[in-house]
Amino acid sequence: MSYALRPLLFALDAERAHALTLKALAVRARLPFPAVRHDRRLATRIGALTFANPLGVAAGLDKDGVAIEGLFGLGFGAVEIGTLTPVPQAGNPRPRLFRLVADRAVVNRMGFNNGGLEAGLARAKGARRGTGRLGINVGANKDATDRIADYVAGVSAAAPIADYVTINISSPNTPGLRDLQHGAALAELLAACTEARGDTPLFLKIAPDLDAGAIDGIVRAAIGQRIDAIVMGNTTISRPPLRSPHAAETGGLSGAPLAALARQRLADVRSASGGGIALVAAGGIDSGAEAYARIRAGAAFVQLYSALIYAGPGLARRILVDLAACLARDGFARVEDAVAA
Template sequence: MLSLLSSAALPLLRRLDPEAAHTIALKALALGLAPRVARDDPPALAITAFGRAFSNPIGLAAGFDKDAAAGPALLRLGFGFVETGSVTPRPQPGNPTPRLFRLTEDHGVINRMGFNNQGLAVYVRNLARLSDRPIPLGANVGINKDGADPVRDYPAMIEAVRGLVDYAVINVSSPNTPGLRDLQAEAQLRAILQAVAMVAGRLPILVKIAPDLSPDGLASVVETCVEAGVQGLIVGNTTISRPAGLKSPHAAQAGGLSGLPLQTLSTTMLARTFLLARGRLVLIGAGGVFTGRDALTKIQAGASLVQLYSGFAFHGPALIPRLKVELMAALRDAGFATVQDAVGTRAQELTEHA
């Protein structure tokens, strides 16, 4: 059956409002109207991170499938791993529409979705259907806009997803929930992570951080996470900054910017994080990955794994096999036998590209 997310269908989806197109794409995936890719990744792309084996380092970032509704299809598109969410304890509609904007000329996206999702009960029910999964699955958890108690809510969600996923992510960096980024401050983050540690068991816990952190703020987050026993960081979420030269008429919209305009900022932050972490944390690099060479740059900046969102939104499932072929070629051209060999090899250099 022809996939509704095939290359031929993508131009039609792009004519729609971005959120409507996303909803249609997600429903098509949930119905199984997507290609199934053979699981035969080259051994050179395999890597082990936080005790889990990944056949390739390219994953889907949180935000695409907030409710884990399309899990069976997403897990079979050729990704090395898939992260679902962000989910909140209670359902919430998110911010008023319009709240999602394509920056076509800039290969970027601005969103101010506001953690729209159906809540933890629906999310857990959907995760429970994914016990027979071919690749690692992650859960990304956030808090409600109203009535939230982070020290209560984050542990409750981790406890609910434990046993259903291969890792979980504490999201304290979305710019679209008032006050959320304040939770990256040392005292607040430490309290959350100490509470989460009480219920996590053996589930690897990661923290997703903003690319807008100050140098001192980043150093504080790294040390706080290491002290709390966190296994890794995702660097990073969307940015509230706007780099010079954006061409899209939507560039002034409020919200978090992702895609190609985020690439340099997020990669610089990733490299700085790698140097601060000194091997104590596994890093996942996100922000502006559109080619295999982009993926390799993230890996050389210090990422063991990389994530896509905007690239997948722009190019669909056909991007995934192409990225893996390009990443293999980029590794060979750079003289690396495996992904693991390349991790962090340009970190110092890439911190100087701010």
Template sequence: MSLHGAATWALRGLDPEDAHGWAIKGLKLGLGPAGGRDDPILATSLAGLSLPNPVGLAPGFDKDAEVFAPMLRAGFGFAECGTVTPLPQAGNPRPRLFRLSEDRAVINRMGFNNKGLEAFAGRLARRGPSGVVGANIGANKDSADRIGDYVTGLTRLWGLASYFTINISSPNTPGLRALQTKAALEELLGRLAEAADSLPPAGRAPMFLKVAPDLEAGEVETIAAACAVRGLAGIMVSNTTVSRPPLTSRFAGEAGGLSGAPLTALSTRVLGEFAQAAGGRLALVGVGGIGSGADAYAKIRAGACAVQLYSALVFEGPGLVGRIKRDLAQRLRADGFASVGAAVGAK
């Protein structure tokens, strides 16, 4: 067993949230792994951003923009930090993070716990040329103007992030997913577009919307159309699910968003629906249940330009990233694709 494999095994013996805290501390001390040089076939682009590979770190791991540099060194092609809210907030009471080992899944009801926008912005301002780092922005639970919170986040981080993700799909902030409805979404995207137009052009960066997998009939088309009209770069598909497929863990009944292996099929299906609705107008990122090269490849062939993962790291450790990339490169060559981009949507 490698040193990092042993560390992953040891952390799994701790409370999940404590284990995450120790992982962050270790990374800040420089104890993270070093990824090797990427296979050239994996080089790709996402909404104009050049990526050494299409495998990104999903938000939730690096909530406060503390360890994006070591995660990029570990082999991720890009890293997304957050979710960050304008004001610091403690989130929901503990326990709020559950490891469903038998199901290769996680349930969380964290509630956007983070140290706030100022601390987050300060760290991004010091990052230097460290690769593609995205900022996932959200709204405070008690905000009187949640749309205003997104404008605040965009404005404060303007020029500091490689891209922005507007997270309106967490199930753990009451009422947040209502922003996915047509009228609320149009107001949100309209106010964000106005804010972006008033800010210095040099700071402009691609903007993505992060959506839930639990959408009603017709909502995929509505969301895709609204994003295209307002000039968003793309959509992150998807967040965690409040649905419950058959699970065997004793934590199966816990409230919160489910991620990991049980989300794979649902998130990939919804991704395909967004690909069809977008018709090439939007860059899609496949998120949810990626634990292997086969999972990543399925997302790409369903229409994703890139993918993100987090939950599988809980069970596999950081070595998973290299294994996914090697397998993905082999699958691309085996099917005759010269690049990741050539395989996007090639079902």
């Protein structure tokens, strides 16, 4: 079905097609579908938080939490909604989302467009999760005078509803946001959010465009403030060789061309942390083999988004089947045994 509909969706503006896809997923959740059955070998955990499998939906796909149940129905172990900001905002002017079909990639400059915390959290609270885990990704409004206060507001509001909360300081599309990844600003942010989260696990999402020195500083700060996991990473402002007409568009690049950079930065974070903090891998994951490679490199969990645009809604189940086959081939009884192996 996904391959039959793809030409129709690709004939539409990318953002309109995205909205229609979310509506379809929301409708799907109300239809009678077989329950998702999870392979016990794929169960994993981050601290005390358990997951039925190590594959999740990255933030950005369902910013406002309109299709949570439909996404869980595809087989994901976790769905992360957002980024949600305290006040609704329209984001950057359109067009702001571009398919790079020849590269199986996407460029976006969305700018944290969302309907705000109140509306997003209301949907999240009412969504059925089954065995899935719900992450809520929070950020600051573009015109906020105190961005750390925005993050504290987001964490405080989301923590009672979420299975985990992610602080997103890695988007390239809100001017100055990535400055929070460094020095005193990072320390102040993490201290404030740690206090606000209560007992809810707190993740920190960082960019793949960081150098080794910046990664070392982030890892030390995250461990010092008892952050539960680092999500590496988000889109990149760098540009590897690309073939698509939209390659020169301003914004963050995601999808297949990001894989090599994301893989290297994951290894850098693992090296800097020495296993002292759990890692979540994102960026260019589009197959069971790639998910397995990130797990072997140190990720306890992996996320995807752009690959769904090109491979369709059956991708999650295919990746999980292939991941189980990789474990069996290499003699691992559980996916947890393969982490950083």
